[in-house]
Structure formats: C-alpha cells, structure tokens
Amino acid sequence: MKLNINWNTVKSIIRRDIRLYFSNPTGYVFITLFIFLSAFAAFWQDRFFLNNLANLDQLNKFFPYLLLFFIPALTMGVWADERRQGTDELLLTLPATDLEVVLGKFLATVGVYTVSLILSLSHVIVLFFLGNPDLGLMFGNYLGYWLFGMAFISVGMFASLLAPSATIAYILGALFCALFVFVDRIGAVRPFDDFARGVVSFSGLFYFLSLTAFMLYLNVLLLSRRHWPREAEGLDMSIHHSVRTLALIVALISVNVIFSRCSARLDVTAERLHSLSPETKRLLSEIPEDRPVFIQAYISKEVPQGYVQTRENLISFLKEIDAIGGDRVEVTIYDTELYSEEAREAREKFNILPREVLEQTATGSNVEQIFLGVAFTCGAEEQVIPFFERGLPVEYELVRSIRTVSKTDQKKIGVVVTEAKLFGGFDFNAGTTRPAWQVVDELKKQYEVVRISPAAPITEEVDALVVPMPSSLPQNEMDNLLKYIQTGVPTVLLVDPLPYVDLGIAPSERAGANRNPFMSQGQPPPKPKGDIHTFMRKLGVSWNKAQIVWDAYNPHPDFASMPPEIVFVGRGNQNPASINDTISVTSGLQELVFMFPGYLNRASGEDVQFIPLIKSGRVSGLQHYQAMVRRHFLFGPQLVLNGLRHRPNSVDYTLAAWVKSKRTVSSPDTTAGDTTAAATDTTRINAIVIADIDFISDAFFELRKQGPANLNFDNIPFFLNCVDMLVGDESFIELRKRRVKHRTLTRVEARIQEYIQKRAEEEQQAESEAQIALSEAQQRLDERVAEVRQRTDLDEQTKRIMVRTIQEAENRKFEAVKASIEAQKNAKIAEIKERMEAQIRAIQNTIKTLAVVLPPIPVFVVGVMIFIRRRRREAEAAAAARRLRS
Numbered sequence: 112m113k114l115n116i117n118w119n120t121v122k123s124i125i126r127r128d129i130r131l132y133f134s135n136p137t138g139y140v141f142i143t144l145f146i147f148l149s150a151f152a153a154f155w156q157d158r159f160f161l162n163n164l165a166n167l168d169q170l171n172k173f174f175p176y177l178l179l180f181f182i183p184a185l186t187m188g189v190w191a192d193e194r195r196q197g198t199d200e201l202l203l204t205l206p207a208t209d210l211e212v213v214l215g216k217f218l219a220t221v222g223v224y225t226v227s228l229i230l231s232l233s234h235v236i237v238l239f240f241l242g243n244p245d246l247g248l249m250f251g252n253y254l255g256y257w258l259f260g261m262a263f264i265s266v267g268m269f270a271s272l273l274a275p276s277a278t279i280a281y282i283l284g285a286l287f288c289a290l291f292v293f294v295d296r297i298g299a300v301r302p303f304d305d306f307a308r309g310v311v312s313f314s315g316l317f318y319f320l321s322l323t324a325f326m327l328y329l330n331v332l333l334l335s336r337r338h339w340p341r342e343a344e345g346l347d348m349s350i351h352h353s354v355r356t357l358a359l360i361v362a363l364i365s366v367n368v369i370f371s372r373c374s375a376r377l378d379v380t381a382e383r384l385h386s387l388s389p390e391t392k393r394l395l396s397e398i399p400e401d402r403p404v405f406i407q408a409y410i411s412k413e414v415p416q417g418y419v420q421t422r423e424n425l426i427s428f429l430k431e432i433d434a435i436g437g438d439r440v441e442v443t444i445y446d447t448e449l450y451s452e453e454a455r456e457a458r459e460k461f462n463i464l465p466r467e468v469l470e471q472t473a474t475g476s477n478v479e480q481i482f483l484g485v486a487f488t489c490g491a492e493e494q495v496i497p498f499f500e501r502g503l504p505v506e507y508e509l510v511r512s513i514r515t516v517s518k519t520d521q522k523k524i525g526v527v528v529t530e531a532k533l534f535g536g537f538d539f540n541a542g543t544t545r546p547a548w549q550v551v552d553e554l555k556k557q558y559e560v561v562r563i564s565p566a567a568p569i570t571e572e573v574d575a576l577v578v579p580m581p582s583s584l585p586q587n588e589m590d591n592l593l594k595y596i597q598t599g600v601p602t603v604l605l606v607d608p609l610p611y612v613d614l615g616i617a618p619s620e621r622a623g624a625n626r627n628p629f630m631s632q633g634q635p636p637p638k639p640k641g642d643i644h645t646f647m648r649k650l651g652v653s654w655n656k657a658q659i660v661w662d663a664y665n666p667h668p669d670f671a672s673m674p675p676e677i678v679f680v681g682r683g684n685q686n687p688a689s690i691n692d693t694i695s696v697t698s699g700l701q702e703l704v705f706m707f708p709g710y711l712n713r714a715s716g717e718d719v720q721f722i723p724l725i726k727s728g729r730v731s732g733l734q735h736y737q738a739m740v741r742r743h744f745l746f747g748p749q750l751v752l753n754g755l756r757h758r759p760n761s762v763d764y765t766l767a768a769w770v771k772s773k774r775t776v777s778s779p780d781t782t783a784g785d786t787t788a789a790a791t792d793t794t795r796i797n798a799i800v801i802a803d804i805d806f807i808s809d810a811f812f813e814l815r816k817q818g819p820a821n822l823n824f825d826n827i828p829f830f831l832n833c834v835d836m837l838v839g840d841e842s843f844i845e846l847r848k849r850r851v852k853h854r855t856l857t858r859v860e861a862r863i864q865e866y867i868q869k870r871a872e873e874e875q876q877a878e879s880e881a882q883i884a885l886s887e888a889q890q891r892l893d894e895r896v897a898e899v900r901q902r903t904d905l906d907e908q909t910k911r912i913m914v915r916t917i918q919e920a921e922n923r924k925f926e927a928v929k930a931s932i933e934a935q936k937n938a939k940i941a942e943i944k945e946r947m948e949a950q951i952r953a954i955q956n957t958i959k960t961l962a963v964v965l966p967p968i969p970v971f972v973v974g975v976m977i978f979i980r981r982r983r984r985e986a987e988a989a990a991a992a993r994r995l996r997s
Contacts, residue, residue: 116214120207124215125222128189132223136981139974141184142227147967148177153234154962160955161668165242165854167234167252171307174256175292175300178263183284185223186267189216191280209335213327217268224260228253233966241856241958247379248309255306258319259299263288265326272333291322297364301419308420309380314370321363328359376427387431390846391510395432398439398517404489406432406440406513409447409457411481415468417501422483424505429485432509440513447482454482461486466498485509489516494556502818507846514842515557522838524554525563525573527592530583530616531605531804534562549812553827554834557843569595574838576602579804580610582618582643582656589641593649599795601837603830606647607804608736609659609707614748618643618656619736624747651719651770652800653712659739660710660764660802661757663730663867666702666860667822674752676734678705678766683860684728686763691724694769695841696799696832699848700825704811707739708803710764719772719796723765725829730868732759756878759871767801767829799833806830862954870947874940881936888928892918 132138153159153170162168207215232253238244267284274280291299299322302315332352378386398404408429414422426444433442447453449465457463463484469477483499494512499505515521526533535547554560554577563569563576565588581592581604596602610616615624623637647654661675664684670677680689681702692698703725710733713721734755740748772795806826815827828847835841899913 115208116211117207120211121215121218124207124212125219128216128219129222132219134977134981136974136978138223139970139977141181142223142230143967143971143974145177145181145227146231146233146970147963148180149174149231150234150237150963150966152177154237155959160856160859163666163668163855163860165238165244165856166248167238168307170234171252171303174259175303178260179285179288179292181227182224182260182263182267182288183270183281185220186264186271186284187274187277187280188271189220189268190271191274191277195276209331213268213330213334217265217327217330220264220268221261224264225257228256228260230970231966234962237958237962237966241858243854243857245309245381245854247381251306251309251311251379254311255303255315258306258316259303262299262319262322262326263291265323265330266291269326269329269333272330304420305376309378311377311379313375314367317370318367321367325359325363329356332356387428387435387506388846388849390842390849391432391506392435394510394514394842394846395436395440398436398513400439402489402517403438404436404440404487404513404517406442406485406487406509407461408442408444408485409453409463409482410444411465411483412446412448414481414483415479418468418481418483421499421501421503421505425483425485425499425509428505428509432513449480457482457484457486461493461495461497463495463497485512487512487516492516500816500818502815502823504847504849506849507843510846511557511843521557521559522574522840523572524558524560524834524838525571525576526551526554526560527563527565527576527578527581529578529580531579531610531613533577533579548807549809550807550827550830553812553831557831558834558838565589565592565595567591573600575834576600577605577834578602579605580607580616580618581646582606582640583616583622584641585622585638586641589643589646593646596650596798597796599797602798603833603837604650604798604800605804605807606643606654606656606709606800606802607707608656608709608802609739609750611706611750611805612808614740614750617736617740617748619740620748624742647800648714648717650796650798650800651714651717651721651772652768653714654709654800654802656709657736658709659707659734659736660705660727660766661732661734662727663757663759663871664728664864666855674755675757676707676739676752676755678708678727678731679703680705680725680727680766683855683857683864685730685864686726686728688723688763689726689728691722694722694724695844696769696836697724697829699845700829702824703826703829704806704824705766705803706805706808708766708806710766711768711800711802712765717772719770722769722771723767724769724799725767725801726763726765729761729763730759730864730871731762731764732757733764757871758875758878759868766803767799770796770798770800772796797837799837801830801833859954859958863951866947866950870943873943877936877939877943881932884932885929888924888932892922892924 149170152173153167156169159169235244235249238249266287267280270283270287271277271280274283291297295301299318302312302318305312305315406429408425410422410426429442429444432440436442445453445457447457454465461484463482463486465480465482467478467480485496485499487494492515494516496508496512499508528534532545533548533551535545551560558574561571561573563571563573565584568591576596578592578596581589584592606618608618614620617624618640622640643656644654659676660678662678662680662684663675664681665671665673665675665679666681666683667679679702682690690697690700690703705725710727711723713719734757738755739751741751743749807830811824811826814822814824825848832844832847835844895917896914899910899917902910
C-alpha cells in the first residue's frame, strides 16, 4: 500500500462530497434531528434541573447512543450511493490511489460531522444563558464528541462499503457501531468518560485514533480487492489479508492495554481539578530527605463502573506523586486479586481487606470484592487507608497521610468530655455502647487526640481544644473549662440549641433528659446544668439557647421536602457575606449544611473581636425550641415539625464566628474591697464558635464516602480548617478546599429564589390576615361580655349567668370562626405553594422548550430553502427540456 498521498486529489474528493451533501435537503434533515435530539438529551431530562449544574452531563450519558443513529445516517451513502448512481467506477478510475479515495471520503464525512458539532454549540450558549459553564470542560466534552464521531465514521464507511444499498448500509453501520457501545471490553464509552470529565488522556486519544486508523485500513483493504492477485506464495490472498488483519487486531489490542496503564493526561478544566496542586508539590518538597516515605498500594485490576473513576484517579495521583517526589517518596502499586500473594500480604502487614461493593449491570446487580487500599510507612511510623471510598478526596488523603508519617512530632488536640460523647459511651436509651464519632477518627489521622476532663482544673497542655456541647456540663466543670479557655488555648466551641443527634442533651432540657427512666434506675441523679449564658458571655458571645435558625434557600430540588430548619449555606443564597472569603478557613468553601442551628452575636460590653465566618441567607428567620419539641415520658424529647410558621426577617444570622480578645481584667482571687492587693491577669480568648454540632455528625462522613453527585458539602473541610488554623498549621487548608467547583444554573436559581421570597411574604400576609380576623372575633366576644357587665338593671348573679351563657355561645361561634379562618389561611398557603411550584415548573418547561426547539430551526430553515431552490431548478430544467423537445 503506497503512502505517497496526493493531497490535491484528496481535497477534490472532499469538496465534491461536501458539496453533494449540503446540496441535498436530506442532509439538513439529519443534522436538524441530530441537534434536536442532542438538545433533548441535554436539557429535556428532569435530572438536568435536579442536578442544577451548568454542564452537559445529561448529554454525555446519551451521546454514544445518539451516535448510533446519526453516524450511520452520515455514512450510509458514502459508498452505497456511489454504486446506486453508477459513479463508483468513475471514482475508482480517477488518477488516485485507493487510500486517497478513502481519505477524501472520510475527511468529507468528518467535515460534515464537524459542522454538525459546531451548530450544536448552541447547547453551550444555552448553558451560558442559564449560568457560567466551565469552558475547559466544554472543550474536553466537544473534543470527545469529535473523536468519538470520527472513529464511528470510519466504522460506518466500512459498513457502507459492504452493503449493496443505503438502507442495508445504515443497519450494518448501526450494528457495527453498537459493538463499541455495548461491549465493554472493546467499548468506546470508557475512553470517552475521560473527555466527559474534562480530561484529555493519552490512552483515550490513542484508542480513538487507533480505532479510526484500523477501520480506514479495512476500508482501503476492501476497496483494493479488485487489485489482488489470485494468490501469493501458494496462499489465497483473502487468507493472507485475513491473517494480517488478525495480527493487526491483536497488536492494537495489546498496545491499547499497555497505553491504558499510562497516566499521561491533560486536565483542561478551568479549575485544574484533575492535576496535582501547587500545595501538594510544596508539601512533597518539604519531606526530609533522610526520612523517605514508602507507599504500597493494593488495587484490584477490575472494579465496578462506579469505582472506575476512583481507581483511575488513585493510580494517576500515585504515579504523579512518585514522579514529583523523587527519592523522598517511593510508590509501589500491586495488582491485587482475591486469594493472591498480594492479598495475603495486604491482610497480614496492613490489615487491608477486600471490600464488598454492589455492581449494577444491564441484567441486574451483583456483589464484587475489590481492593482499593494504600499503606504509608516512614521509619517506625505507619498509616493505612484500608479502602478509598468514592467520595474521598484522593489527592488530599494521599498527601495528608504522607506528611503525617514523615513528621516525627504531632500536635496534640484535646477533646473535652461532655454529654455529646464524641469518644462514644453507653447509650442509656438503647442499652448499648455507642461508638466514637467519626470526626475523632478523622482528627487522629493528623493529630494526637487526647481526652480532657473538666471535672477538675485542667492542667494538660494541648495545641488546641475541641469542646462539644459545653451547655451539658455542670457549673463546676463549666467554670474549670472557662478558666482554661481564658488562658488563651485555641478552642473550637460547638454549641447547639437543638442537637439532632441527641435531643436529650439540648440546652433547654434538664440534665439527664437523654436517659431512659427504666434503664437508668440505680444511677445517681445527674448534676444540674451550668449557666451557659454567662459562660458564653464571658467568651464574648451572645447566644440564645432556645432559638433555631431557618432559611428558605435550598439549591437541591431532590431535597425540596426538607424543612427549612436544615440550613443550606451557599453562594446562591443572595447573601454575598454568607461565606467569609477574607479568612483562610472559609475562603473557597462552596456549600455547607447545618441542621437546626442557632445563631451568634457579639456580647455587649465585652472587649472582643467578633468575626462572622458563616451566615444565613436573607430569607431566613427563627423558631423557638419549645415549638419544635414535644416531651415523652419514655422516649424523651421528640422532634415535631408540623404546623411551624416561617416568618422571614430582613436580617442574616451568624452561624459560626471567630472570637479573639486580649484585655486586662481583675484577678478572680482579688476581692472587691481589697484595693491594695489588686492584681491583674491577662485573659486571652482565641475561639471559633459554631452554633451547630450536627454538621460534623457521622451522617456527613457517610455521605462523603458515598460521593453522590452534586452533594459535595464542605462541612468536614470547614471543621478541619478551623482546627488547623487554631494550631497554626495551615498546610492542608488550601488543598482541602480543592474539589469540584459547581457551576450552577444561576439564572434559574435567582428566579426560584424570587418565587420563594414572594411565597414567604404572601404566607406572612396570610398569617397576618388570619391573626387580624381572630383578633376581631375575640374583640366582638369581649364587647358582648362587657355590655352585660355594664348593665345596671341586673343583679350580679344574673350578670354572671348571662356572661357565662354569652361566653359559651360566643366561644362556640369563635371556635367555628377560628376553624374557618385557619382553614382559609391553610388553603391560601397551599394555593401559594401550588402557584410557586407551577411557576417553577413553567420556568423549567420554558427553558426546556426553547433550548430544544430553537437550535435546530436555523438548520431546518436552510434545508427548506435548499429544497425549494432544488425544486425550482428541477422545474426550470424540465421546462427547458420541454422547450428543446418542442
């Protein structure tokens, strides 16, 4: 086969085929359908609005199946139409080689497909109208679309070369392309996933280019059959070329397998989400040369689809760390299978065991056991991550473990023992032992964690203190803790008016409210709780222990049924100060969730610096603890959310704040009248106060492990950032913030937020109207009673009887009126909610309709114009022919 290509001949064929395609109205019909169906896949799905992301994820899921329709339509006539029209002999007798003919037709079809993709850029315009999509991600997506389509065009051309007609060519093309969609081993879907995530991988590029080259080779081979000799060296030429083709298939599969293990890739996303960060490179360079870190990774060769991305990210980051770390880091990756020598070594050395995971397949689901564990050793130090869950931030976990084992000294974190029981303990209600909170295990990965008991004056030296629910402490322990904090120990203080994890330790409940009366018989009664208001005021904070913040902002349509007392804090809540971007612990955070939080203010008269870190949105308000909780004799406090009224205030509430002070006060040992013995003592406060404890509960750790799409809450990074900043080690803060930055549908969010605010105002108006009506009814009752009491013609006994009769009659009327007013109010509120939901659906339906219907119209109009022009020319040619005959 000659590779001497005459590009002028190739260009001539390209121009000819493109002109023929775009002069035929049928071509415009297929392009119109392609744009319409791709827009339908991208925007018509309910999941597009539920995910609330300005990307093409929905289209990426359906794109391989869309190509099964479109590519065979493009390629079915490449060879079949030439044979039908009798132009194939003319084409093949041109002074051109078979390769030049195949390249000309291939590049012409690729040109038509490229024009189709350019026209489909209207999808990106729609995303820009709705939000601010990542242009790098869009480039990666469209590069993937182009490579995917180019490979399928070569497959479709081969089918067209085999088929005697365009219809059969379409069917064969669809069947051949389906092999690469549905057969996972040779499939193109997995290489395409990299481009869908914004990663241009070398293995993906090689896969599509090699598939394209191989299918073009088959096209040339099949086209050149007319030149084959009958036999070569005694063998039939068909056998010769079959063996050559099989050898080429084996070679390409082998090379693709080798390149699939290559980690070379280019992250084209705007946030560089799939590359090692500068912080990682800096931390690796700080590892002492005399303390190298050895990393042993035990990873399964094959994992279910849900763990493919995690496995690839883990291997990629390990290889990049190995390359950048030099002699400081040595990485060994073991392909680990069940019952293998590597599996035995992982179990015996590091207690890394296979994890059972559920794999969803087309025929159902089955359980697989896989390895995704990594061990880090440096001298005598050792740290193990037994299994990388899908939601774990791979780069952060790897770098933190490397740095932890390479450092000889660890800072000490003290966790105060309170009724919150972060270290676990006996659960009197369930009669079982409660495990330690996962946040304690998270702290142990980086620090030495010790228990601090406030039962006696605290003397142990720690680098930082974590105090969960100080309101549950008795007065003497609260005093000991306060004195210790006032010595300047950096402190994270977790207060909560309604701790959802255990309502029994709420500050409004009595001591021991979380105990089952039948399970705690024989136990000494608990000491009364201390004065939490004074405790907080001396730290410079004003906190109402019985008020809970609610917020109407909820960017997750999947969670629309959640009560507004579960507060979502994000960039879209119309409060630019909701996340403080001037402080390192919060700058760069994207979304947090607080469950039934309280709010904080600076205590009046206290010389402190009060810096808000997290605030609620503008459509927010307060609920009282007593309105949300009912007490049960056996089961203790129970949460009740029915019938709560939500009246928004035009203020935002501080949910977390940094409190600092340095002032001189009288020594507690100095009496008021002792002026000669006056002494001074410096009280130093350095505390971050967070008005919620549930935000670091185990539920959020489990959610992080599962890694569901669009639910990457920053609760855990925020808490760890607070601890890191207070101990003076901010090495991981920037790295911890580094994750997928959601580009949301900001225009849709703004419209929905307007409706929510309007709904809140209308509900408040309905509440006010109902209250006025009830007040008027009550006033009428009081007036009737007053009239009777003011009568002078009746004795007192008669007045009392008449008053009682009028009160009973009017009370019955009042109750009926009250029930009617309440029913009208509830009906009005329900109507407001229904109207808001209808308005939101109307917005979504309008966007879907316009995004799907408008983009294909220009192409369709051009196609109609071409059709009219062609019919007119045919009519003119027929008329001219008739004139010539006459």
